[in-house]
Amino acid sequence: MSTHAIIPVKHLHDSKRRLAHLLSADERADLISRFLDTLLLTLSATPGIDRTLVVTCDPAVVGLAQRRGADVLLETAADGLNTAAARGMAHAA
Numbered sequence: 001m002s003t004h005a006i007i008p009v010k011h012l013h014d015s016k017r018r019l020a021h022l023l024s025a026d027e028r029a030d031l032i033s034r035f036l037d038t039l040l041l042t043l044s045a046t047p048g049i050d051r052t053l054v055v056t057c058d059p060a061v062v063g064l065a066q067r068r069g070a071d072v073l074l075e076t077a078a079d080g081l082n083t084a085a086a087r088g089m090a091h092a093a
Contacts, residue, residue: 002050004092005043007070008084009036009056033064040068053092055084 009015012029019028036054043052054065057075065072073091075084 003048005049005052006085006088006092007054008081008088009054009061011058011078012060036064040070044069053088055088
């Protein structure tokens with residue numbers, strides 16, 4: 001049995017809206033992109049994690065995930081993180 005890390009990711013410019021009073025949409029997108037990059041690097045170096053799957057509809061996230069060697073499940077629409085996580089689990093199974 002293999003272990004998958006499943007990461008649902010919103011469109012970068014829609015992320016962390018609660019920080020909108022402090023950061024612009026571009027700044028929030030950059031922040032999440034950096035967080036995701038660090039997470040993907042960490043998971044790739046973690047013993048026991050066999051595959052990483054990113055579930056998203058954002059082309060920028062797709063590119064970052066692919067550059068870091070993660071598998072991508074491309075959504076046609078953003079239906080929420082819980083739905084994305086469920087799709088990721090079904091895909092991994």
